[in-house]
Amino acid sequence: MKNVLGREFPEYIEGYGQVKPFIGAYNSYGDRTTVGAKRRSVKPARQTPPGEEKLCQSIEELFDRIGVKDGMTFGFHHHLRNGDHVLNLVMKAAAERGLKDLHVAATGIFGCHAPLVDYIKSGVITQISCSYISPGPVAKAITSGLLQKPAIFRSHGGRPRAIESGDMHIDVAFAASPTCDPYGNINGTHGKSACGVLSYIFPDTEYADYVVAVTDNLVAYPAPPPIQITQDKVDFILVVDSIGDPAGIASGTTRVTTDPIGLRIAESAAALLDEAGYIKDGMSLQTGAGGASLAVAAFVRERMLAGGVVGAFGAGGITSYFVQMLKEGLLRALFDVQCFDLDSVKSAGENPAHMLMSGSLYGNPHSRGAVVNNLDIMILGATEVDLDFNVNVVTGSDGVIMGASGGHNDCSAGSKIAIVVSNLLKGRLCMVRDRVTTVTSPGETIDVLVTDRGIAINPLRTDLLEKLKDSNLPITDIKSLKEFGENLTGKPEAVEFTDKIVAVVEYRDGTVIDVVRQPK
Amino acid sequence: MKSLMIVNANNPKILLDAVLYGADGILFDLAESVPDTEKDAARLLLAEALNFLDYSSVEAVVRPNRPGEKDFELDLLAVGPAKPCNFIVPAATPEYVAQAAALLDRVESENNLPAGAIRLIPSIDSAAGVENVAAVIAASPRVNAVIFDAKNFLADLGAEASGGEQLVYARSKIAVACHVAGIASLDTPYAGKPDGLTADAEAAKALGFTGKVASDGKQVKIINSVFA
Numbered sequence: 001m002k003n004v005l006g007r008e009f010p011e012y013i014e015g016y017g018q019v020k021p022f023i024g025a026y027n028s029y030g031d032r033t034t035v036g037a038k039r040r041s042v043k044p045a046r047q048t049p050p051g052e053e054k055l056c057q058s059i060e061e062l063f064d065r066i067g068v069k070d071g072m073t074f075g076f077h078h079h080l081r082n083g084d085h086v087l088n089l090v091m092k093a094a095a096e097r098g099l100k101d102l103h104v105a106a107t108g109i110f111g112c113h114a115p116l117v118d119y120i121k122s123g124v125i126t127q128i129s130c131s132y133i134s135p136g137p138v139a140k141a142i143t144s145g146l147l148q149k150p151a152i153f154r155s156h157g158g159r160p161r162a163i164e165s166g167d168m169h170i171d172v173a174f175a176a177s178p179t180c181d182p183y184g185n186i187n188g189t190h191g192k193s194a195c196g197v198l199s200y201i202f203p204d205t206e207y208a209d210y211v212v213a214v215t216d217n218l219v220a221y222p223a224p225p226p227i228q229i230t231q232d233k234v235d236f237i238l239v240v241d242s243i244g245d246p247a248g249i250a251s252g253t254t255r256v257t258t259d260p261i262g263l264r265i266a267e268s269a270a271a272l273l274d275e276a277g278y279i280k281d282g283m284s285l286q287t288g289a290g291g292a293s294l295a296v297a298a299f300v301r302e303r304m305l306a307g308g309v310v311g312a313f314g315a316g317g318i319t320s321y322f323v324q325m326l327k328e329g330l331l332r333a334l335f336d337v338q339c340f341d342l343d344s345v346k347s348a349g350e351n352p353a354h355m356l357m358s359g360s361l362y363g364n365p366h367s368r369g370a371v372v373n374n375l376d377i378m379i380l381g382a383t384e385v386d387l388d389f390n391v392n393v394v395t396g397s398d399g400v401i402m403g404a405s406g407g408h409n410d411c412s413a414g415s416k417i418a419i420v421v422s423n424l425l426k427g428r429l430c431m432v433r434d435r436v437t438t439v440t441s442p443g444e445t446i447d448v449l450v451t452d453r454g455i456a457i458n459p460l461r462t463d464l465l466e467k468l469k470d471s472n473l474p475i476t477d478i479k480s481l482k483e484f485g486e487n488l489t490g491k492p493e494a495v496e497f498t499d500k501i502v503a504v505v506e507y508r509d510g511t512v513i514d515v516v517r518q519p520k
Numbered sequence: 521m522k523s524l525m526i527v528n529a530n531n532p533k534i535l536l537d538a539v540l541y542g543a544d545g546i547l548f549d550l551a552e553s554v555p556d557t558e559k560d561a562a563r564l565l566l567a568e569a570l571n572f573l574d575y576s577s578v579e580a581v582v583r584p585n586r587p588g589e590k591d592f593e594l595d596l597l598a599v600g601p602a603k604p605c606n607f608i609v610p611a612a613t614p615e616y617v618a619q620a621a622a623l624l625d626r627v628e629s630e631n632n633l634p635a636g637a638i639r640l641i642p643s644i645d646s647a648a649g650v651e652n653v654a655a656v657i658a659a660s661p662r663v664n665a666v667i668f669d670a671k672n673f674l675a676d677l678g679a680e681a682s683g684g685e686q687l688v689y690a691r692s693k694i695a696v697a698c699h700v701a702g703i704a705s706l707d708t709p710y711a712g713k714p715d716g717l718t719a720d721a722e723a724a725k726a727l728g729f730t731g732k733v734a735s736d737g738k739q740v741k742i743i744n745s746v747f748a
Binding site: 259260425453488 | 536537540541542573737738740741
């Protein structure tokens, strides 16, 4: 079958199931019912026999008490990013116990999770679903078809939607807990491994059969405020030496670029936003974590200061730049799903205007209204954009998995203007293609592509084209950008793929927007 | 020309991206940036790039190897037909400027280019060069700017680079000579800590320089704003 974007895949995918094809970004709304959750009731302390407290003495005891078995789905979150120890620690114990056929439902997978590759090879892990994956060993293992079942990529809003709707059931959720008390009150902003908000694990704590707080900082009851996950959600507590290394939080993509070309791209994007009238009182803003996206925030900040503009909120993954804007009074509030550096961890623990939002509140399309719906400006990255403005952030042009949606398709759908910033030439290729290798966000939700060689506006945005028709910005059309780029790089040869589907890319509403096949 | 950004003429990616930094001019370096074993490849690559890529939005300036070295002539003869805006004359003396001009006469006539179209920018990098700057400028009508190379000037003088006071005389002499001749003067590239660039560029501007060489893309924006 083909979906509305012309992407082809079988109606039934082995290891995934029946496919609901993508039918357009805004055609899958309406009433929805959430599933129920199993809830273990805990008797008062005077009725609890010794040895049945929530606190477990070892991971083996924890596994025994839960009754972990083959085929289970384990939920994890990635707020410790490339410093996370919890996922590896749990899967090592699962492998030692001889468990097989496990589904790792992590919100993010990083280079530090390289040990998973061996568990994939040995059949301990047969399925992975995630919202973000960084280029690295696990991404390569998935690309090369080592997983028995296709990986499933869901957006940050799509994952909670899948859990709430019952599309994905979590058997055991493991919450990396920087501070926790013996009855399961979890604080993310305090402790030696403080990582800030714990937003992405919230749906797991609501809907999983068992919720485990894994902590390296057990404190006396009650844990200090702000408590993010309360005791009524938590079944067991496991104390370990270290849940992670906070130095790994600010890894990879979360620093403003110093590359002058990246800065010029960011400057153009900020100028465009200003000319199009988006930099004004009450505005809201989110940027991706890529260096050029973050730099846009820096230039928007300059324009806000110059114009005396006070914005409503900044959202998404929060960096020190947004924290600074909050402190300066340029933004009235922050909605945070993930702290990208230690400044934002600190702010999340101290400043009431720096608010936690769950993944569902952030981007779930089947809720009573996600925060992305209130977003004005979204700045995004991309590995490829095509002539219809469809965006790929999942695969490189060689077909190898190097990312996943994260909040990309949630925010592009929700925001009033979604801008992709990128160098036109990446490596030896032009990033504007006839057809992107894998669609992550549909073109109808992407409004502008800002590159170092010119700016293209989606023809669907006639209002923007009209507003910017007399602009001095280097505005051209996307076809010209592609021709210009290909004139420099040559037209790339098409990558060949086998028929094997190694990953299914779900749109935020649970329909399938594309699949990733194994490159030949 | 406010900013003239140095790029390594032997690096294809930089040749592609050079126009994106916002510099008024690009200085394609065939001399210091290119190892001796790659001189041939570099000048062929640069000639190809000047013919194929669109540098119409900038002034394309080529720095050949030093006059007196065999590569100097080869550089001008190989890259000249691709019609850059200017060649730099390193270690400029009136004789070297005249020699470069004669080579360009030949290049232009052999390639049916308008006579005198390719201009020269002497680089003043010695005490003698500073003292003779007016004669250097007068050596060919092709000269339309002068670059000051402080690093080599100080080495020649046996002085040490420090705060910049020791450059006041040389800078003034060059800026005044250029002003009298009605041509541009481009100050030496800045190699200190990034936060000192603005003050260094302002010092050059205060003495009469009309622009400055940028040693990399990060310096362009600051130089453009100082000389705006």
